[in-house]
Structure formats: structure tokens, C-alpha cells
Amino acid sequence: MEAESNELSETVAEAADTAVETVAPTATAVAEPPVTKVKTGKLSAYDLIRAFEAEQLKNDLPEIYVGDTVRVGVRISEGNKERIQPYEGVVIAKRHGGLNETITVRRIFQGIGVERVFMLHSPQVASVKVERRGKVRRAKLFYLRDRVGKATRVKQRFDR
Amino acid sequence: MSIGILGKKLGMSQFFDDAGRSIPVTVIEAGPCRITQLKSTGTDGYVAVQVGFGDIRDKLVNQPAKGHLAKSGSEPLRHLREYRVDSVEGLELGSQITVAAFEAGQKIDVSGDTVGRGFTGLQKRHGFSRGPMSHGSKNHREPGSIGAGTTPGRVYPGKRMAGRYGGKQITTRGLTILKVDTERNLLVVKGSVPGKPGSLLNIAPAKRVGTKPADGGA
Numbered sequence: 001m002e003a004e005s006n007e008l009s010e011t012v013a014e015a016a017d018t019a020v021e022t023v024a025p026t027a028t029a030v031a032e033p034p035v036t037k038v039k040t041g042k043l044s045a046y047d048l049i050r051a052f053e054a055e056q057l058k059n060d061l062p063e064i065y066v067g068d069t070v071r072v073g074v075r076i077s078e079g080n081k082e083r084i085q086p087y088e089g090v091v092i093a094k095r096h097g098g099l100n101e102t103i104t105v106r107r108i109f110q111g112i113g114v115e116r117v118f119m120l121h122s123p124q125v126a127s128v129k130v131e132r133r134g135k136v137r138r139a140k141l142f143y144l145r146d147r148v149g150k151a152t153r154v155k156q157r158f159d160r
Numbered sequence: 161m162s163i164g165i166l167g168k169k170l171g172m173s174q175f176f177d178d179a180g181r182s183i184p185v186t187v188i189e190a191g192p193c194r195i196t197q198l199k200s201t202g203t204d205g206y207v208a209v210q211v212g213f214g215d216i217r218d219k220l221v222n223q224p225a226k227g228h229l230a231k232s233g234s235e236p237l238r239h240l241r242e243y244r245v246d247s248v249e250g251l252e253l254g255s256q257i258t259v260a261a262f263e264a265g266q267k268i269d270v271s272g273d274t275v276g277r278g279f280t281g282l283q284k285r286h287g288f289s290r291g292p293m294s295h296g297s298k299n300h301r302e303p304g305s306i307g308a309g310t311t312p313g314r315v316y317p318g319k320r321m322a323g324r325y326g327g328k329q330i331t332t333r334g335l336t337i338l339k340v341d342t343e344r345n346l347l348v349v350k351g352s353v354p355g356k357p358g359s360l361l362n363i364a365p366a367k368r369v370g371t372k373p374a375d376g377g378a
Binding site: 031043045047049053056062075077099100119121122123124146 | 168170173174175176179180182187189230341344346348356357
């Protein structure tokens with residue numbers, strides 16, 4: 001799991017790099033000859049969209065695993081004022097990838113289970129901090145919904 | 161002032177606006193287009209700008225087209241389209257139109273061919289409801305009755321039936337440009353546009369239709 005997500009983030013970074021590099025030579029090639037040639041772009045549609053999305057990706061996100069306890073700083077704007085409200089809970093699911101990546105964070109608030117889904121790359125998510133690493137054997141911890149009290153605890157792991 | 165530009169649909173993505181909302185967007189690679197002809201009232205009877213777009217191999221362009229393109233000093237171009245304008249002042253034959261002519265926040269009309277669906281039935285083509293799937297019914301996706309009996313004794317013209325669906329040119333009006341990337345020649349447009357990725361799109365400033373201003377009163 002760890003290696004996989006590492007690889008993913010690397011390929012994203014690589015795609016962005018190559019995109020920028022290949023843009024530069026075409027631009028110079030256009031400028032050089034007196035009769036300028038109209039270039040419709042050497043990059044594929046996939047690369048161009050990747051590059052467009054790469055601009056919006058956050059690169060300061062920590063590695064988040066299912067089972068971790070995280071503290072998410074949520075941007076809230078009231079009128080003109082903006083403040084950051086922390087929300088802490090257990091990551092019970094991760095969905096999607098790239099720009100659309102989300103985590104579902106569950107916490108018990110006043111005896112009621114609350115689950116919030118955060119788009120990790122959204123500007124509304126100001127910060128994500130991993131408070132505690134959890135040791136779990138599932139990719140989705142939906143079974144926590146059926147549990148109360150002590151049974152909802154997630155075992156801590158120290159090797160991450 | 162933008163007159164119009166040709167482009168290629170690249171696909172859809174999402175974009176976070178200033179408020180942090182995720183907005184579905186279409187990424188369009190538009191231009192640079194070459195002005196290949198300036199039409200005037202004297203010679204053509206109307207005023208328009210003809211622009212060309214798209215790489216094409218030299219051997220695929222026939223001699224008449226080459227001759228036409230040579231007048232503006234253009235390289236082989238795949239597509240030629242016209243935009244009606246009030247006057248061609250300030251526009252130069254052979255010059256380029258890029259996405260820089262557009263700006264973020266501008267309203268545009270995008271036209272292109274819709275996704276071709278081939279020969280389809282009534283459910284897909286006209287949104288008819290189907291018959292019961294069970295209880296002995298054999299009428300699942302049939303058209304049902306297509307008219308009365310001896311009177312009028314014919315099927316009225318325009319009766320909606322199965323047939324070719326899609327692959328027709330439509331215009332999606334009043335889309336908003338969210339971002340212009342002059343370096344990569346990209347337009348990022350809110351919402352969806354006709355066709356599949358790779359299809360040709362014709363992008364023009366929003367045209368006023370009816371009594372409401374197209375740009376929302378501005």
C-alpha cells in the first residue's frame with residue numbers, strides 16, 4: 001500500500017515535469033522561423049489535462065492511511081472573516097485519486113457518529129495532520145459504524 | 161475583442177474556484193488559428209473573417225486549397241471556418257488568433273458535433289418509456305401505436321421514431337471561461353461541451369438570443 005501510493009505520487013510529479021519540459025522546446029521552435037508555423041501542441045490530451053490538474057494538486061500533504069487519526073483544518077468563511085476549524089477523527093475510507101482524492105473521517109460527537117468527507121486537494125482543507133497511525137486489516141472501516149464505546153478503538157501502529 | 165477561435169476538446173476535469181468549490185470543467189485546446197481570408201462587402205457581399213486550424217500533412221491538401229492558403233502565407237490547415245464581424249479593421253491576413261483573445265469570466269458559445277450514437281431506439285432517442293418486462297408482456301422496447309386508424313389513414317409527419325441519433329452539430333450557449341492558459345493554448349470552460357474528446361469545437365463570444373442579454377446584463 002505504501003509503495004503503491006509512493007509510486008503514484010511520483011508518476012504524477014513526473015508527468016507534470018515532462019509536460020513543462022516538452023512545452024518549452026515547441027515554443028522556441030515556433031518563435032525561430034520567420035514564417036511561424038501553427039502548432040496545435042505536441043502533448044497529448046491526457047498530458048495536458050494531467051498538467052492542468054497538477055497545478056492544483058497540493059504537494060505538502062502527509063501520507064494518510066486508513067485507520068489513522070487525523071486532524072483536518074477546515075476553512076470556514078463567515079461573512080468576510082475566515083477561520084480554520086479543526087476536525088479530528090479516524091480515517092475510515094479513502095476514495096478516488098489525483099485531484100479528486102477524498103478521505104472519510106469519522107468521529108463521535110456528543111454521542112452521535114459524524115462522518116465528513118474531505119477533498120484532500122480542495123482549498124477548503126487548509127491542513128491535514130496525522131495524529132496517530134492505526135493498525136487495521138481493512139481498506140474500509142465501515143464496521144466501526146456498528147460499534148460503540150471501547151470497541152471503536154483502532155490499535156496503534158508504530159512502524160509508520 | 162475576441163471574434164472566435166477553433167479548438168479541440170481534450171476532456172473533462174475539475175477546478176477549484178476562489179471559494180474552494182470543485183467545479184466540473186472541460187479543457188479545450190484552442191488555436192492558435194490563422195486568419196486565412198478577410199471577406200468584404202465589395203467582393204463577397206458580406207464581412208467576415210475566415211480562420212484555419214489544425215495540423216495536416218502537406219499531401220492531404222489539394223491544389224485549390226493550397227492556393228487559397230498561400231494567399232495568407234499559411235501552412236496546411238485542416239479546418240477552415242468563418243466568423244461574421246462588423247468590420248475587419250485591425251485584423252491582418254495571415255496573423256494568428258490565440259486564446260489570449262479570451263479572458264477568464266467571459267461568456268462563450270461552443271458548438272460542435274454531438275456524440276454519434278448510430279441507429280437507436282425510442283427510449284434512447286426520444287426518452288420514451290418502455291413496456292413491462294414481465295407478466296407475459298412481449299412489448300419491451302417497441303414503439304407502440306404510431307397513430308389512429310382509418311382516419312387519418314396515415315402517420316403524421318414528424319412522428320418520433322427510431323433512427324440515427326447524435327452526430328449533429330449543436331451549440332452550447334452561455335458557458336463561462338474559468339481560466340485561460342496562453343502558454344499551453346488551453347481554455348478551461350465551466351460545464352460540458354458537445355462531442356467526444358478530440359472533436360473539433362467552434363468557440364465564439366456568447367451571442368445574445370432573445371430578449372435577455374447573453375452575458376447576464378453586463
